[in-house]
Structure formats: structure tokens, C-alpha cells
Amino acid sequence: MITNEQLSELHALLTEMKIELIETIKSELEDEETPFNVSGDMADKAEAITYVSVNEELTSGQKNTLEKIDRAIKRIEDGIFGKCSVCSNFIELDRLTAIPYAETCKEHMQ
């Protein structure tokens, strides 16, 4: 089981990872039109970042990771975070600590 405290830590970590990924993408993109110049706190930046997930210029790997992070954040908000998408058992905490957006337990990781 994951405690609420661990959940909010993972939520913060995922938000940070999302912003970090966006910053990486931002530095790779030349496009002036992308809404990256957002001031404000992390939540504001995370909001702005959702525009980026539809950006065709993202590599599939970046897109994939972003989508996984988004889904993980959504699962936390929906209260269904931490279950394996294959067997529905709880994902090991050390796995989640290493990869907070993991969607499968160790047995079903590929």
C-alpha cells in the first residue's frame, strides 16, 4: 500500500519530471510559437505543458514519457495510482520510487 504522504511526494516528483522533460524539449525546439514562456509556479507551468503533448515535433520517446507521466498524475488524482495494468496487484514501492510513472509491477515490466 502507498500512504497519502508517499502519494503526494510522487505527485510532486511526477510534476517535476514533467517540467524537466518539457525544459529539455523546449531547448531542443526552435519554434517561437510554443507556449513555454510561462511565469508562475510549477502548477502553472504544468498547465502550459499540456499544449506540448500534442506537438508533432516531439520525438515518440519524449511523447511516450510525457503521456505516461500525465496518466500517472491522473491516476493519483483519481485515487487509483500504483496498480499494475496487467495483474492489478500493487506495484512495488521501490519500483515506483525509481520510475513513478511505471504502469506495471516488476513481474510484468517489459
Ligand SMILES: [Zn+2]
Ligand atoms: Zn503485474
